[in-house]
Amino acid sequence: MSAPANLFGNLRTLTPSRVGVATADGTAPTRSVLDFQQAYALARDAIHEPLDAAGIARAVAPLPSRLVRSQTPDRGTYLRRPDLGRRLHAECLIDLPAIGCDVVFVVADGLSARAVEQHVAPVLKLAVERLEGWSVGPVVIASQARVAIGDEIGACLGAEFCVVLIGERPGLSVSDSLGVYITRKPAIGRMDSDRNCISNIHANGGLSHAQAAAKIAWLLKQARKIGQTGVTLKDEMVEGVIEHGAV
Amino acid sequence: MATYRASAGGQSYRFSGLSSLLAAASPRRSGDELASLAAQSDTERVAARYALADLPLASFLAENVVPYETDEVTRLIADTHDAEAFAPFSTMTVGGFRDWLLSFEADAHTLKAGARGFTPEMIAAVSKLMRNQDLIAVSRKCTVISTFRNTLGLQGRLGTRLQPNHPTDDLKGIAVAILDGLLNGAGDAVIGINPATDNMQNSARLIGMLDELRQAYRMPTQSCVLTHVTNTIRLIEMGAPVDLVFQSVAGSQTANEGFGINLSILKEAQEAALSLGRGTVGNDVMYFETGQGAALSANAHHGVDQQTMEARAYAVARHFQPLLVNTVVGFIGPEYLYDGKQIIRAGLEDLFCGKLLGLPMGCDACYTNHSEADQDDIDTLITLLTVAGVNFIITVPGSDDVMLSYQSASFEDLTFLRKNLGVRPAPEFETWLLEMDLIRLSGGRALPNYPRDRMLGMVDAVGLAS
Numbered sequence: 001m002s003a004p005a006n007l008f009g010n011l012r013t014l015t016p017s018r019v020g021v022a023t024a025d026g027t028a029p030t031r032s033v034l035d036f037q038q039a040y041a042l043a044r045d046a047i048h049e050p051l052d053a054a055g056i057a058r059a060v061a062p063l064p065s066r067l068v069r070s071q072t073p074d075r076g077t078y079l080r081r082p083d084l085g086r087r088l089h090a091e092c093l094i095d096l097p098a099i100g101c102d103v104v105f106v107v108a109d110g111l112s113a114r115a116v117e118q119h120v121a122p123v124l125k126l127a128v129e130r131l132e133g134w135s136v137g138p139v140v141i142a143s144q145a146r147v148a149i150g151d152e153i154g155a156c157l158g159a160e161f162c163v164v165l166i167g168e169r170p171g172l173s174v175s176d177s178l179g180v181y182i183t184r185k186p187a188i189g190r191m192d193s194d195r196n197c198i199s200n201i202h203a204n205g206g207l208s209h210a211q212a213a214a215k216i217a218w219l220l221k222q223a224r225k226i227g228q229t230g231v232t233l234k235d236e237m238v239e240g241v242i243e244h245g246a247v
Numbered sequence: 248m249a250t251y252r253a254s255a256g257g258q259s260y261r262f263s264g265l266s267s268l269l270a271a272a273s274p275r276r277s278g279d280e281l282a283s284l285a286a287q288s289d290t291e292r293v294a295a296r297y298a299l300a301d302l303p304l305a306s307f308l309a310e311n312v313v314p315y316e317t318d319e320v321t322r323l324i325a326d327t328h329d330a331e332a333f334a335p336f337s338t339m340t341v342g343g344f345r346d347w348l349l350s351f352e353a354d355a356h357t358l359k360a361g362a363r364g365f366t367p368e369m370i371a372a373v374s375k376l377m378r379n380q381d382l383i384a385v386s387r388k389c390t391v392i393s394t395f396r397n398t399l400g401l402q403g404r405l406g407t408r409l410q411p412n413h414p415t416d417d418l419k420g421i422a423v424a425i426l427d428g429l430l431n432g433a434g435d436a437v438i439g440i441n442p443a444t445d446n447m448q449n450s451a452r453l454i455g456m457l458d459e460l461r462q463a464y465r466m467p468t469q470s471c472v473l474t475h476v477t478n479t480i481r482l483i484e485m486g487a488p489v490d491l492v493f494q495s496v497a498g499s500q501t502a503n504e505g506f507g508i509n510l511s512i513l514k515e516a517q518e519a520a521l522s523l524g525r526g527t528v529g530n531d532v533m534y535f536e537t538g539q540g541a542a543l544s545a546n547a548h549h550g551v552d553q554q555t556m557e558a559r560a561y562a563v564a565r566h567f568q569p570l571l572v573n574t575v576v577g578f579i580g581p582e583y584l585y586d587g588k589q590i591i592r593a594g595l596e597d598l599f600c601g602k603l604l605g606l607p608m609g610c611d612a613c614y615t616n617h618s619e620a621d622q623d624d625i626d627t628l629i630t631l632l633t634v635a636g637v638n639f640i641i642t643v644p645g646s647d648d649v650m651l652s653y654q655s656a657s658f659e660d661l662t663f664l665r666k667n668l669g670v671r672p673a674p675e676f677e678t679w680l681l682e683m684d685l686i687r688l689s690g691g692r693a694l695p696n697y698p699r700d701r702m703l704g705m706v707d708a709v710g711l712a713s
Contacts, residue, residue: 004430007702008423011711015413015420018645018657019427026431026662026695028645036622036645040654043616079617080277082544082582111617169580170616171652174414191545193507200414200443200650207415207443215444231475231507235446 005029016173016205039172046175048075051109051116053141059121060107063128065139068092068153072144086148088156096140096156103220104137104159104186108145112167115176119201119209120165123178126213127163131220147181147195154186161220161229162186168199177202180212182219184229194230196223249310253298260294265368266312268302270552271295272375274592278540278553278583285552300342300376307368308333313549313559318500319510324366324562332364344369345376348385348603355390362605367498367558370600374554379592379631382599386635389602393570394529395469395490397435397675399638400607405670406639407661408573408609409434412650416443418456422709424644425460430702431658431695432665432686435676436571436609436639437491437534439471443650450474451487458488463708464683467527467675469570471534476508476516483519490525491534491570492516497541498551498559505545510563517567528675531570531607537561538575539593540583553583554593558600565606571639572606574598576628577614578653587624590614594628598637609639613655622646622654629656633664665693 008020021032057065069092071084078085088096105127107120128136137157142149147164154162161184168177178201183190198215200206207215218237223229248264262268270284272295279285286292308328313321336344347353374382392400399406411424421440428434438461440453450472457470469490474482476494483489494513495506503509513533520532542548542556551559557574564572574597577590584590594610601608612628614620629640646657664670671677671693672686680686684698 004427004697004702007430007697007699007706008427011423011426011706014423014711015417015644016649017411017413017420017424017427017643018647019423021645021657022431022659022662022695022697024697026659026666028657028659032645036647039647040616040621047617079581080585081281082580083281169652171649172616172647172654173649174652177414177652189546191505193505196445198444202414205414205417205420205649231477234478234481235444236448237446 036172043170043172043175046114046170047111049113051113051143053143056107056116056120056141060124060139063124063139065141066095067141068095069143070145070149078144082146085144085146088149088152093156096153098156098158099137100158101137102134102159103131103161103163104154104157105139106150106153106162106164107139107141108147108149108164108166109143110146110166111169112176115167115178115202116165118176119178122209123165123201123212126210127216130213130217148190150181150183151186151188151190154183155188159186160184161223163216174202174204174206177206180216182216182223182229184223196229196233196235251298251302253294255294255297256290258290260291262295262298265306265310266551268295268298269312269372269375269555272299273552273554274375276553276589277581277585278543281582282543282548284550296376299372300340302341304336304339304341304344304369307366307372312368312551312555313499320499320503320559320563323510323566324559327566328366329363332361334364336361336364341372342376344373345381348373349381353385354388358389358603359605362603365603367562367600367604368555370603371555371558374596374599379595382595383631383635386599386602389636391602391605391607391638393531393607395526395531395570396528397467397673398528399436399570399673401674402636403670404673405633405637405664406436406609406673407433407642408436408639409438410441410641410643410648411438412441412643412648414443414650416449416453419711422711426705426709426711427644428642428658429705430685430697431662432672432680432693433642433658433661435468435673437469437471439473439534441473441651445474445478447478447481450478451482451485454482454487454489460709467679476512480516480519483523488525489520489523491532492520493534493536495536495541496560496563497537497545497547498556498563499542499547499549501547502542502545503563505547510566513567531568533567533569534571535564535569536573536575537564538579539597540579543583544579554596557597558604561601561604561606565604569607571609572601573609573611573641574601575611575613577618577620578611580615581618584618586619587621590618590620591624591628591631594632595635598632598635607638610637611641611655613641613653615653625654625656629660629664633668633670662695
């Protein structure tokens with residue numbers, strides 16, 4: 001009898017998963033239990049880190065940006081009251097006049113400000129480069145925000161498409177994963193089935209910035225062609241079979 | 248709408264309508280508080296339970312919590328209700344029903360006979376009068392068997408979904424995780440991948456890979472790529488070797504619309520999968536996932552508490568004769584289930600409601616990192632679920648799902664349950680594991696064997712040898 005822990009040596013490099021943990025008795029050894037607890041502690045702490053919105057604004061320049069916040073007063077409320085995180089604070093409405101544009105990018109902290117700080121600026125830059133001929137609204141940077149805040153923001157600005165870039169909830173292996181949600185004709189009350197999602201944009205075996213940007217542009221162009229986002233817009237991007245790549 | 252009255256602690260309370268009575272009687276839950284449906288105090292909660300205990304079960308046939316005219320889930324519940332099966336219970340109150348469920352008279356046979364006579368609302372109601380112990384005791388009495396390439400749900404057996412997710416669906420990365428699971432004897436309920444993207448080619452590639460692996464080892468289990476039901480229909484049309492059709496379902500028509508589905512789409516998918524005739528032992532081809540809070544998160548709860556809405560989702564599931572129904576109990580986050588206590592309670596409620604309604608109920612005992620829960624709570628929940636006779640649990644390498652970013656049970660946890668509670672895999676899968684020398688039976692316990700030569704051979708066969 002030989003423990004999987006011994007067998008898995010080199011195979012571990014093929015996945016970020018915690019494979020081959022068991023000892024010869026089929027139990028988890030002390031070291032792996034403590035490693036797990038350490039990763040858990042780091043993830044828990046990451047959730048509470050605040051977003052440096054001004055820093056994001058500098059990072060996405062020269063694209064113009066607006067800073068807004070949701071109706072959530074603090075992180076504790078944010079976790080318990082998703083409804084407040086989906087709505088703009090009333091005082092922010094004045095910063096979002098109905099200018100009309102093809103697409104607005106909304107940056108939301110979600111559950112990982114770290115993900116936003118690590119990935120938003122490069123993904124945004126590469127995505128905008130691929131959208132030649134599209135009018136792009138100001139980047140709206142939203143604190144204590146959930147995905148659906150993009151519906152209200154997109155509606156205020158009169159955008160045809162809203163692309164929300166949001167920090168996904170931290171896991172044990174990755175605490176800086178970025179997710180993207182694309183919605184046509186954003187308006188309060190849109191359902192999840194109206195959106196297309198791209199998840200797992202991060203450096204630990206996730207989607208690279210270039211891959212994410214290409215997929216955003218592909219989905220936007222396809223959505224414009226068929227006049228829809230959501231479950232009717234199928235991701236049939238040929239390069240869509242993702243390769244295992246670093247960011 | 249009827250008004251219900253009860254007093255507790257010298258104070259009287261009134262509840263207008265079944266929905267508000269059910270919500271007030273529900274154990275404390277952050278989702279019901281979010282929806283402003285929860286009892287305002289513990290005293291009000293217990294008053295609601297007194298009122299609920301005296302309510303005739305038949306009341307739930309007279310008043311719908313979600314309107315019949317506008318909701319196809321309500322219509323499904325009402326139109327498929329079996330009055331004959333309900334007859335023995337027609338004069339019981341909810342409190343009397345609890346007492347009956349705990350009595351000797353309620354056994355595997357009588358519970359099965361009653362299943363089609365129970366509505367989700369009745370079962371949700373009685374669960375609110377039950378302690379965790381009661382939920383466990385009654386769940387344990389229910390046997391629900393489902394079959395595809397093996398037999399799931401037999402007494403003394405615990406199935407597992409082997410969940411080998413990878414952040415970019417890398418085939419080798421997934422193969423390593425599958426290998427880990429098989430070495431620990433997991434995977435009889437299903438080897439099921441949540442794909443990182445909904446790209447069609449990608450899903451086709453994953454389904455192909457799972458099928459090749461299964462065939463190479465003649466594994467008596469089934470595979471699934473958990474993509475949207477409409478994608479699976481298209482994959483079947485493309486000729487992909489689809490064993491099971493997956494879909495998340497919820498307890499109202501509008502919540503299901505939020506998932507992009509309705510009953511006729513599910514029917515179409517079921518028929519498509521059945522037409523492939525891939526089952527060998529049986530032909531239960533549907534795999535559903537649910538979870539308390541799903542309806543509220545789509546703002547489609549109709550003023551009904553989340554536990555009752557969850558039970559209504561089971562009415563959707565049972566219409567399609569599923570192989571697997573999985574309540575992903577802590578996945579949705581602290582706004583619905585705040586902490587370990589709420590997650591554990593909800594897991595037991597879901598198992599109880601699902602089994603009483605006749606479903607092959609499994610549970611993903613899990614939590615996200617923004618909930619007030621940790622691995623200790625999962626230890627507690629999987630132990631309780633196993634005692635309660637859950638059909639299957641979810642297992643991921645090292646408890647850490649690196650794609651979905653949440654924690655569930657691990658393969659080592661499965662060994663813990665087999666070692667300490669004596670549960671064994673599905674019989675066909677167990678025979679295969681023994682033939683492969685992957686497990687040994689020691690004092691009736693199925694324990695991992697870790698045969699070095701076999702393991703190296705498998706590494707080779709799944710294309711991982713360097």
